[in-house]
Amino acid sequence: MRREQHMQPTRIQRKPAEDPIERLKACLGKTADVRSPKDAEEPILDASVRASLFQWMAEIRAAEELKSVGVKPRTNALLFGPPGCGKTTLAHHFAARLGLPMVVVGSEHLIAGILGASGQNVAKLFDGLAAAETPVVLFMDEVEAVGASRSGRTGGQCDDEKNSALTVLLRKMEEFNVGYFMAATNLPDGIDPAFWRRFNMQIGIALPGFQERFAIIKRYGMPFAFDDDDLDLLAEATDGASPALLRELMEGVKRTLVVRPRMNLPIDDPCTIFASVLSATMPPPEMEVPKLWRNADTVKGLSAMSWPPQRMGDQA
Amino acid sequence: MTLNNSQARLFSFVQRIETLLEERKGINEGISDIKTEAKSAGFDNKVIMQMIRERAMSQAEREEWQSLCELYRATLGMLDGTPMSDNARRHMSRDEKDDREAGVDDMFDPTPEPEPAASPAEARGQGAEAFRSGKRVTENPFPAGDPARASWDEGWCSEAGSDGMDIPPEWRRSPKKAEKGDEA
Numbered sequence: 001m002r003r004e005q006h007m008q009p010t011r012i013q014r015k016p017a018e019d020p021i022e023r024l025k026a027c028l029g030k031t032a033d034v035r036s037p038k039d040a041e042e043p044i045l046d047a048s049v050r051a052s053l054f055q056w057m058a059e060i061r062a063a064e065e066l067k068s069v070g071v072k073p074r075t076n077a078l079l080f081g082p083p084g085c086g087k088t089t090l091a092h093h094f095a096a097r098l099g100l101p102m103v104v105v106g107s108e109h110l111i112a113g114i115l116g117a118s119g120q121n122v123a124k125l126f127d128g129l130a131a132a133e134t135p136v137v138l139f140m141d142e143v144e145a146v147g148a149s150r151s152g153r154t155g156g157q158c159d160d161e162k163n164s165a166l167t168v169l170l171r172k173m174e175e176f177n178v179g180y181f182m183a184a185t186n187l188p189d190g191i192d193p194a195f196w197r198r199f200n201m202q203i204g205i206a207l208p209g210f211q212e213r214f215a216i217i218k219r220y221g222m223p224f225a226f227d228d229d230d231l232d233l234l235a236e237a238t239d240g241a242s243p244a245l246l247r248e249l250m251e252g253v254k255r256t257l258v259v260r261p262r263m264n265l266p267i268d269d270p271c272t273i274f275a276s277v278l279s280a281t282m283p284p285p286e287m288e289v290p291k292l293w294r295n296a297d298t299v300k301g302l303s304a305m306s307w308p309p310q311r312m313g314d315q316a
Numbered sequence: 317m318t319l320n321n322s323q324a325r326l327f328s329f330v331q332r333i334e335t336l337l338e339e340r341k342g343i344n345e346g347i348s349d350i351k352t353e354a355k356s357a358g359f360d361n362k363v364i365m366q367m368i369r370e371r372a373m374s375q376a377e378r379e380e381w382q383s384l385c386e387l388y389r390a391t392l393g394m395l396d397g398t399p400m401s402d403n404a405r406r407h408m409s410r411d412e413k414d415d416r417e418a419g420v421d422d423m424f425d426p427t428p429e430p431e432p433a434a435s436p437a438e439a440r441g442q443g444a445e446a447f448r449s450g451k452r453v454t455e456n457p458f459p460a461g462d463p464a465r466a467s468w469d470e471g472w473c474s475e476a477g478s479d480g481m482d483i484p485p486e487w488r489r490s491p492k493k494a495e496k497g498d499e500a
Contacts, residue, residue: 051479099465135460231489
């Protein structure tokens with residue numbers, strides 16, 4: 001017979017979970033998502049961003065040596081740049097390199113409809129992190145939702161509420177000592193100066209360059225093996241596109257390649273395939289429109305591609 | 317009618333049992349009457365009977381019974397938000413001799429993960445080896461905060477000659493065309 005002390009009660013636990021991720025989930029409840037370092041994807045980043053991140057990681061490892069000269073490693077960074085440029089992937093990679101879980105907080109976790117509740121949610125988040133007693137990388141996405149500038153506000157009740165939530169965030173951020181804090185925004189101009197100043201680093205994440213676009217297109221084109229010359233053509237035509245847009249484009253192409261034969265439609269013309277994907281995929285309004293989207297001749301130029309692409313397994 | 321000796325004994329047994337059964341019937345009727353009376357006074361008879369069962373136990377037996385009930389309820393998710401009593405908690409944490417068969421895996425056994433222990437030089441070497449065998453830089457086996465984790469990462473990066481954030485080779489251009497791409 002099973003001895004009763006080995007049964008696991010479903011509502012009450014004997015002691016906090018051993019696994020830091022489970023402990024964080026238990027302590028944070030619905031105030032955040034917790035991601036394992038194991039789930040991090042490979043980042044495709046610009047050289048300057050890589051250099052900043054690499055130095056930061058080196059600082060963290062040299063904490064003891066830094067202590068001897070009276071300084072500490074930096075603990076927080078604000079990432080800013082156009083949407084879909086891999087800010088979350090970067091933060092997750094950073095957490096994975098340090099072996100720490102990443103706690104992702106979005107505005108839906110913080111902003112509440114009841115007066116005073118947003119500030120309470122911010123406090124609850126930081127209190128939960130302290131209670132979990134495990135180091136983390138806290139990643140606050142779209143942080144302008146709570147960290148927007150206070151100067152442009154009109155003084156209404158809603159603005160008071162936002163101000164109070166920001167005040168709580170500023171204070172809790174200074175008290176935060178269980179890991180590293182990263183925040184990301186697409187709207188750096190709208191960030192409150194006091195909030196901006198509290199970050200040790202402000203890292204701009206730019207749109208990907210040619211080599212990065214090549215890699216992103218190749219990655220999201222898989223398992224179809226596109227010829228390198230074709231990838232060059234696409235990387236050239238997508239200058240100004242974000243990684244998220246490139247992913248959307250290539251996933252659209254893959255979907256079309258699979259679905260069109262089932263609709264009795266041909267897939268032998270790359271221009272038709274790309275045109276059908278482009279018609280339903282657009283970069284966000286505030287961003288520059290890459291050549292492939294704005295110039296019909298660029299799409300026609302894709303007829304030079306070797307088509308249709310082979311699946312990797314089929315090639316072998 | 318004259319009875320022989322054994323017949324007389326049999327009659328005696330049967331009559332004694334019949335008498336007791338008759339008495340039991342009378343007692344049961346008496347209990348039913350009391351229950352009817354209790355019910356009309358607004359008491360719940362099921363609860364009364366449970367209390368009678370519990371009163372028949374010693375204090376130790378009662379505590380044991382109650383904590384087992386709570387533990388089973390907790391296991392089945394039937395505590396409905398109420399806290400578990402101290403007795404039940406003590407019952408759970410009681411240190412008893414493990415009577416399970418040795419060497420047989422059990423779903424209740426915690427699976428201890430081996431703690432990798434390595435000097436900085438060893439960890440660096442392991443990191444370099446991991447790069448050569450195609451492991452990703454995030455597959456560091458050492459826990460967060462362990463100095464060996466940093467050494468492993470440094471070993472990996474120095475062997476790769478990069479910061480660990482290079483574009484993976486499978487997403488880069490094929491080697492024969494790399495030259496052209498670099499110019500671009």
